[in-house]
Amino acid sequence: MTILDTARTKALERGEGLNEAEILDVLNVPDDQLTELLELAHQVRIKHCGVEVSLEGIISLKTGGCPEDCHFCSQSGLFESPVRAVTLDIDELVEAARQSAKMGASEFCIVAAVKGPTERLLDQVKDAIQAINAEVDISISASLGILTREQARRLREMGVSRYNHNFETARSFFPNVVTTHTWEERKNTLDFVRAEGMEVCCGGIIGLGETLEQRAEFAAQLAEVEPHEVPMNFLDPRPGTPFADRGLVPRGEALRAVAAFRLAMPTAQLRFAGGTELALGDDGTEQGLLGGANAIIGGNYLTTAGRPMEVDRELIDTLKAL
Template sequence: MPQPATDILALARTKVLDRGAGLTEAELLEILTLPDEQVPDLLQLAHEVRVKWCGEEVEVEGIISLKTGGCPEDCHFCSQSGLFESPVRSVWLDIAELVEAARQTAKTGATEFCIVAAVKGPDERLMKQLEEAVAAVHAEVDIQVAVSVGTLTPEQVERLAAAGVHRYNHNLETARSFFPEVVTTHTWEERRATLDLVRQAGLEVCSGGIVGMGETLAQRAEFAAQLAEVEPAEVPMNFLDPRPGTPFAGYPVMEAADALRTIGAFRLALPNTTLRFAGGRELALGDEGAEQGLLGGMNAIIVGNYLTTLGRPMEEDLDMMGRMQLPIKALNSAV
């Protein structure tokens, strides 16, 4: 028998806020089915959890694509797949462009710059370009560098660590039970194996995914619980932005109340984790909802554009955080 809303929030207050332990999958499902009138209470609790277990600071990150489009995988949400009739076509950036993008990102106060490539995994050409890019950014910009280039071998993980990569992103994307509905050219287990290699090499693990792709609430709870098992340093939260030409092009945009419930649930699943606003927040939440999310458990944000979709101008996000009096996390080396 499900607990009344007040009971599950009381349990969460004791378990998560007081003890720092994440909710179980069954408990998260109760959070995700809270009535709309309970969402403000959920967000308030999630904010208290965030402040207690992560601190008040918000981490700012910029991302750039080293290789865009032409990917051989069939992730149904992604316009970078070379298998769909989407408008994105394969493009490479050079090192000077990456360094300039990192420099502009650092000017916003960001501590993290993520280099992404649309590939199943890096070949030798890409590995060498990544090593060169990371060295060039570190030589000219005071910022930490993260990388996201798909499935890795143990040798590739070691090379990225030696190059000075701070954090590796490889999203689980969705619940294990729902993954075959989203991707058929590789498995959830392959993604999890790369995350294990990354952790073993001493890199920070970044793994999240996309909500609103047609998964059930039970699968959304499953996804949050599975992410907690990975123990990521960071979880990027994306909300489906249906892209033309992809199999998910006709899917509806997530309702704001559902998006906020999901934010609260993920914070209660991952009390110590950096929870980052990523793609689709503008569609699902708008300006007011984004502010609610930042006061409801989120403690990081990607500024500027995403890989193939437009975000908000970074100045608008920085102004928003200034109005909300949210302190921006600084690099330890700069403090």
Template structure:
């Protein structure tokens, strides 16, 4: 790890990295699609320099703080959509069965999340979009969390929204809304057929216009080409999201992607760094699949390669590593956890 940090102060003779240093680090201008593709094509011998530059960009344009978040599934399984990566789709023979979390369970999950030092708690539901029952339960859950005196910001991820539903969430005090584009626009029809990339984009537009923070990312390793990874990075950059969660595919039993290979660690780190160089000021969050793809030490390398946010604990239907391990890692790296907003 020290080698990566030390390299951050060194100039490079690689023209791709030299351009990125001047454009992104010095001027704060993200790389365009062609430039991101060049970064993704860098050899493994350049990976330490690339990670070092991405870390320096993160420190300059975002600062040293790390946002810690926990997530919980309010409604699990039985989703009518056919997202090929998802074990919660009711269209595939996966082991996941439909279930609802009651309000006391939701409050306890929020309490445990806040106890880790996290400032963000995301309520997630496996649905195409929320119906009246789901929105009512979200409202009751938020009110119960506040009544319990739990100081934490509430985010939601409830699928595609109408304008009326966006307005309802704003009135509930939802701080941030997550709705992932998942992959490049050109690759999306190979991943989902029951709705379009454009429908997701429209939800994100309404969320942003309503004043909620936009959280939007995706999954790496779903059969996309390296060119499509570059395409995806700049499409996210054009959205100007507050946060980008980066997931790496966990091949789920019963889904069409159950036999897909796991992304190699070096490719995952190269992708993280490339996305940082495309979005120098955006919160870049380690999300699902990092343990499988990178192993226990991979998180540390990623935190020194452009990442400045992390999900602790479990990922809906997949286990993460214990939250304390990540908190200990941040302490070892001397990366302060972002404080709770004074406006909460």
């Protein structure tokens, strides 16, 4: 059997994710089988997730000045990156949520560039959630770094339905990307999130310098935590960061990664995030949505431009008509 035969039997027919070795085979599928691979991944998505494509809005409550050294991130206060520290007020958050809902977004994520939330930040998030809920009908998620069990409980009580905390990359490659905290700390946070009844959102970035073997390891490790949502970012090299000179992920390689992640996690919400427009381009984004992905973060990606949410809305509506 070829890897496509195996994927058809396991992922499509039985709804089972591929194992690490099989994921690696998918990542190595030759060019002349890429179209068939993407079609298979799309079939898996339709069968096990449905036809809907989810749109999410995202905003940073606190931007810049982060004490961590994530080598890809321009929000780290340890690098000479042209990102200034900014904290938004409640009115700005409510308006951003309102505009997201207007564009048809079902979810709005509040993000902060921190290692973990302080008491002051948690109070700000609580006030923001109350203000948004009073005026906008939208599900609220959050991404505030590493949590204690008690902090996870409090966020759930505030009304956070889903919490994002990305692995970023494979466990074996993680020390090459971050040194100020560990992969295990991130995993612990996800365990607390699930234990307190929130949905788990966990993904990462393709193209940090990992090998294809490590990319397969990354997908398999994500599958083990059974995330509800998997953000797929592609490296957008940021000036002033240690990864500023890394190249972009080639389109074919990016599309193989999308298909591989879908076949590793047949039922997860696979969401395009930062760097998608660079790695895939506009037509490649459509290919990806017809090749396994079923969700988009619309508009800006915090510190990178992305595309106007209206463009993503138009693309989703076009695909609905196909």
